[in-house]
Amino acid sequence: MQFRVRIGQRDVSVEIEPRRGSEYRLQLEGQTLTADFAQVGGDPVYTLLLDGKSYQFFAQEENGTLVLIVDGHLYPARVLRGGAPAAAAGVTPFGTAAEQQIVAPMPGVIVDVLATVGDHVTPGTPLVVIESMKMNNQLRAPAAGTVKAVHVHQGQRVERNQVLMVLA
Numbered sequence: 001m002q003f004r005v006r007i008g009q010r011d012v013s014v015e016i017e018p019r020r021g022s023e024y025r026l027q028l029e030g031q032t033l034t035a036d037f038a039q040v041g042g043d044p045v046y047t048l049l050l051d052g053k054s055y056q057f058f059a060q061e062e063n064g065t066l067v068l069i070v071d072g073h074l075y076p077a078r079v080l081r082g083g084a085p086a087a088a089a090g091v092t093p094f095g096t097a098a099e100q101q102i103v104a105p106m107p108g109v110i111v112d113v114l115a116t117v118g119d120h121v122t123p124g125t126p127l128v129v130i131e132s133m134k135m136n137n138q139l140r141a142p143a144a145g146t147v148k149a150v151h152v153h154q155g156q157r158v159e160r161n162q163v164l165m166v167l168a
Helices: none
Strands: 002-007 010-018 023-028 031-039 045-050 053-062 065-070 073-080 100-103 108-113 126-132 135-140 145-150 163-167
Touching: 126 163
Parallel strands: none
Antiparallel strands: 002 010, 002 073, 010 023, 023 031, 031 045, 045 053, 053 065, 065 073, 073 135, 100 163, 108 126, 126 135, 145 163
């Protein structure tokens, strides 16, 4: 199966070929990888063995967007069919092209707020730490920008899809 996927602000070519059991061959932007994938319990937490390196990640579909948290990095992903329907209108899954909302991928408690209004961030900059399912998840900036608004504080309980911060 071949796909064109938008991950954050980047479009990626992906080809997935099932092998045996939970093993797959992935072709990502011309690079071939072997993957083994399994769900952990009934939670939306998964393990991925990718070319011998192990990852644990959270994944949940929300309104046509797959929200992924891998090693503390937030990756909104959307399969594109014949182009980028949302991008053509200047809209991404988390706000307009000029504004990006950082949302809670799951219910939890804010452990730390690492950025404040006016901070300039680059892709991967830690923004918020949220505890959920007895794990601390550090949400990071998916793209460069400036923190426009912070809607949470340390110790606050948050619900899934609650806006935590806005980047512009």
